[in-house]
Amino acid sequence: MNRRRFLRIAGSAGVIIAAGGAAFLATRTPKDALVPWEQAGSLYPDPMRRALSYAILAPNPHNRQPWVIDLKGDTEAVLTCDLDRLLPVTDPFSRQIVIGLGCFLELFSIAAAAQGYRAHISYFPDGEPDNRLDRKPIARLSLQPQKGLAGDPLFAQALKRHTNRNPYDTKRPIDDDIVRRLQSGAAKNIQIGAVNGGALLQDLRALTRDAMWAEIRTAEAYQESIDLMRIGRSEIEANPDGIALGGAFLETLKLAGVLSRESLADPSSRSYQIGLDMIEEGAMTAMGFVWIKTSGNNRTAQIVAGRAYLRVALQATADGLAMQPMSQALQEYAAMQPYYETIHARLTKRPGERVQMLARLGYAEAVGPAPRWPLMTRIGVKES
Numbered sequence: 592m593n594r595r596r597f598l599r600i601a602g603s604a605g606v607i608i609a610a611g612g613a614a615f616l617a618t619r620t621p622k623d624a625l626v627p628w629e630q631a632g633s634l635y636p637d638p639m640r641r642a643l644s645y646a647i648l649a650p651n652p653h654n655r656q657p658w659v660i661d662l663k664g665d666t667e668a669v670l671t672c673d674l675d676r677l678l679p680v681t682d683p684f685s686r687q688i689v690i691g692l693g694c695f696l697e698l699f700s701i702a703a704a705a706q707g708y709r710a711h712i713s714y715f716p717d718g719e720p721d722n723r724l725d726r727k728p729i730a731r732l733s734l735q736p737q738k739g740l741a742g743d744p745l746f747a748q749a750l751k752r753h754t755n756r757n758p759y760d761t762k763r764p765i766d767d768d769i770v771r772r773l774q775s776g777a778a779k780n781i782q783i784g785a786v787n788g789g790a791l792l793q794d795l796r797a798l799t800r801d802a803m804w805a806e807i808r809t810a811e812a813y814q815e816s817i818d819l820m821r822i823g824r825s826e827i828e829a830n831p832d833g834i835a836l837g838g839a840f841l842e843t844l845k846l847a848g849v850l851s852r853e854s855l856a857d858p859s860s861r862s863y864q865i866g867l868d869m870i871e872e873g874a875m876t877a878m879g880f881v882w883i884k885t886s887g888n889n890r891t892a893q894i895v896a897g898r899a900y901l902r903v904a905l906q907a908t909a910d911g912l913a914m915q916p917m918s919q920a921l922q923e924y925a926a927m928q929p930y931y932e933t934i935h936a937r938l939t940k941r942p943g944e945r946v947q948m949l950a951r952l953g954y955a956e957a958v959g960p961a962p963r964w965p966l967m968t969r970i971g972v973k974e975s
């Protein structure tokens with residue numbers, strides 16, 4: 592098992608992605624699952640679907656892609672959440688799911704502007720859901736053509752942004768200027784914090800590692816991720832969402848019976864141990880962290896946090912930085928409570944302040960895009 596050559600990361604879930612064996616790997620690329628990245632902006636004549644074809648490329652937890660779009664013509668639509676795509680164990684209040692929908696809305700807005708349309712987005716037009724999401728709209732969207740509308744420079748990064756779970760280069764520090772640029776999207780209800788050295792960086796490395804280890808050791812939580820793993824090309828093509836474990840090496844391990852959902856869940860297995868090691872490697876090579884805070888934690892705050900996260904991720908991409916959310920310590924289930932309390936004690940000042948996103952930063956080998964369901968499969972009113 593040549594781990595150095597092949598295995599990289601651990602994400603929220605444990606073991607992920609491999610590289611190597613170029614020729615074989617090429618045949619194992621889940622091409623159909625990546626088609627939405629090629630089709631963005633080109634398949635549809637109308638501005639609404641063109642902008643939506645970018646929005647579906649937004650980052651979102653466990654790549655659940657919980658968006659359902661009810662089209663109301665060429666310039667109007669309603670966004671709802673697919674309640675079959677929640678993460679009930681690790682995201683019990685669907686806070687992260689809503690953040691992902693916020694990322695979707697920001698990318699929609701940036702892509703609309705690139706076509707000369709201003710996006711008007713009203714959040715929760717029929718009221719905010721409380722602890723449980725419901726089928727009421729997340730947002731109403733409309734587009735208005737606007738002459739001379741300045742496009743957003745971050746649009747240039749829309750197809751280049753990818754969550755990077757590789758180890759980061761510990762010999763390459765991050766410039767203060769870059770860190771400051773990431774924080775420039777702070778607004779009245781959004782604080783963006785960042786660190787690129789010192790004791791806080793060390794503490795966040797250890798904290799994110801420990802929280803992720805604790806998640807893996809909490810069988811019910813880890814199982815939620817394992818159930819969403821797509822191991823090998825055929826599984827990824829059949830379900831282009833969840834956690835894609837693709838590439839020649841992992842396919843070989845799968846064929847050899849070393850890598851399976853059962854082995855991943857078994858603490859005595861090799862793949863489980865590798866998962867723990869890879870988590871450590873990822874967390875301890877973080878060269879910086881960025882976090883997004885809101886003063887409260889209602890649904891609108893979560894949407895706004897998602898919009899801010901998307902902009903931070905695009906700015907990081909523009910500056911050549913790799914980035915990966917490390918969300919475990921922010922999660923609201925019992926095993927995370929000590930980590931949740933520690934991180935809020937370290938990163939917040941006022942009561943009620945909430946850390947919505949925390950991501951590691953650094954320089955790393957580039958990664959490719961993650962699978963997506965095509966836009967047309969996300970359009971339509973989902974029946975209960």
Ligand SMILES: Cc1cc2nc3c(=O)[nH]c(=O)nc-3n(C[C@H](O)[C@H](O)[C@H](O)COP(=O)(O)O)c2cc1C
Pocket residue numbers: 601602603604648649650651652653654687688690691694752753754755756833915916917918919960961
């Ligand atoms: C709210 C939220 C939480 C996330 N948490 C994690 C995480 O803890 N670990 C991780 O590796 N990725 C995390 N991600 C990244 C998603 O897994 C990723 O966006 C998704 O798999 C799609 O891949 P892409 O970002 O490369 O397009 C998170 C994303 C969002 C929006």
